[in-house]
Amino acid sequence: MREQRQASIKGKSRSNGQRLDFEEVVLHRYERAAKEAEVGLCVPANYDSSLLKVIPEEIIQKDYGCGNPSQYVREGETVLDLGSGSGKACYIISQVVGPRGRVIGVDFNGEMLALARKYQDLVGDKLGYHNVEFRRGRIQNLRIGSDLLDQHLASNPVRSASDLLRLHEFERKISDENPMIPDDSIDVIVSNCVLNLVRPEDKKEMFSEMYRVVKRGGRVIISDIVSDEPVPEHLKSDPDLWSGCVSGALQEEEFLYSFEKAGFYGIHVEEMRSEPYQTVEGIEFRSVTISAYKGKEGPCMERNQSVIYRGPWKQVMDDDNHVLPRGVRIAVCEKTFQIYSKPPYQDQFIQILPREEISLEKAALFDCARTDRRHPRETKGMDYKETQSSPSACGPASNCCP
Numbered sequence: 001m002r003e004q005r006q007a008s009i010k011g012k013s014r015s016n017g018q019r020l021d022f023e024e025v026v027l028h029r030y031e032r033a034a035k036e037a038e039v040g041l042c043v044p045a046n047y048d049s050s051l052l053k054v055i056p057e058e059i060i061q062k063d064y065g066c067g068n069p070s071q072y073v074r075e076g077e078t079v080l081d082l083g084s085g086s087g088k089a090c091y092i093i094s095q096v097v098g099p100r101g102r103v104i105g106v107d108f109n110g111e112m113l114a115l116a117r118k119y120q121d122l123v124g125d126k127l128g129y130h131n132v133e134f135r136r137g138r139i140q141n142l143r144i145g146s147d148l149l150d151q152h153l154a155s156n157p158v159r160s161a162s163d164l165l166r167l168h169e170f171e172r173k174i175s176d177e178n179p180m181i182p183d184d185s186i187d188v189i190v191s192n193c194v195l196n197l198v199r200p201e202d203k204k205e206m207f208s209e210m211y212r213v214v215k216r217g218g219r220v221i222i223s224d225i226v227s228d229e230p231v232p233e234h235l236k237s238d239p240d241l242w243s244g245c246v247s248g249a250l251q252e253e254e255f256l257y258s259f260e261k262a263g264f265y266g267i268h269v270e271e272m273r274s275e276p277y278q279t280v281e282g283i284e285f286r287s288v289t290i291s292a293y294k295g296k297e298g299p300c301m302e303r304n305q306s307v308i309y310r311g312p313w314k315q316v317m318d319d320d321n322h323v324l325p326r327g328v329r330i331a332v333c334e335k336t337f338q339i340y341s342k343p344p345y346q347d348q349f350i351q352i353l354p355r356e357e358i359s360l361e362k363a364a365l366f367d368c369a370r371t372d373r374r375h376p377r378e379t380k381g382m383d384y385k386e387t388q389s390s391p392s393a394c395g396p397a398s399n400c401c402p
Contacts, residue, residue: 181213303357
């Protein structure tokens with residue numbers, strides 16, 4: 001069956017050299033999928049069945065994804081779902097974050113948004129709280145809400161170059177004064193099989209927008225389709241392959257590097273399907289879920305802190321090119337020290353504080369050019385001369401000695 005579907009898809013590939021309108025083919029396909037469920041679009045994922053009980057069957061049937069990023073969110077968080085579709089993930093996450101949390105779904109497809117909003121009051125009433133909202137916009141530009149833009153265009157149609165200039169000025173104004181998603185306002189971004197649908201020239205901006213809206217210390221949890229080899233142009237020009245979450249996929253390494261390039265750190269592959277979603281011309285496309293964090297900006301301050309990497313690798317290198325040999329005291333700045341105390345690093349390091357704490361107000365700038373090793377005397381103090389002995393090497397509460 002899979003081979004027949006792949007052969008059918010390949011047979012539809014464009015050969016006339018026309019440029020594919022990526023947004024149009026995606027919009028039309030998912031408009032149809034919102035009206036009638038399309039079996040086999042994207043990859044089925046497992047969800048906690050208890051969280052599906054309050055969600056109408058129509059939403060569940062018309063959900064299209066390739067993973068379950070909702071399992072990584074926590075109570076009380078503000079969550080942004082990029083490409084929220086039928087709203088299934090938003091309604092699941094609303095139960096996880098609870099009444100103290102908040103969920104915002106963003107999608108450009110009017111049909112999908114209508115489906116998600118159709119049951120908004122019903123689901124909220126069943127839960128006993130309403131913490132979900134849906135906004136229309138492009139995920140590569142989270143500053144401009146499409147509904148607000150449409151309202152402006154209704155009373156200010158573009159009929160001339162002057163009108164177009166006024167439109168651009170309006171876009172700049174709302175981007176600065178009333179962005180759809182403000183800077184540093186989101187604890188967690190989730191997305192499920194949507195990033196690959198964004199046209200190639202907009203993908204860089206899309207990653208930058210994710211970074212802009214996440215709070216310092218926040219994170220992204222993204223499920224998407226990646227390829228094991230670069231996708232050739234003739235496959236990218238196939239409308240069925242593109243809208244089917246295939247040929248818009250980034251290559252595995254490029255996908256991870258895109259988050260790094262945007263400024264995220266601690267990028268971790270949470271899950272990667274062993275079996276491909278599709279294989280086309282020998283290129284395998286499979287589902288992957290990654291997490292990445294924001295918060296390594298800012299000055300490096302010296303507080304005489306050090307860390308010891310536990311292992312098991314002989315040495316590792318972090319996103320700032322710090323080399324950390326196993327079992328060695330490594331000098332780090334305050335910022336890095338704090339990063340290592342939190343996910344995804346917290347179980348990998350022993351953290352060593354100085355005997356005498358240096359306040360941030362009195363801390364000097366960390367010398368990033370220094371050698372990485374920290375001499376124990378830097379932590380204890382150069383004048384530290386204490387001599388201490390114990391009547392028992394094992395200690396009074398231990399039975400280790402005969």
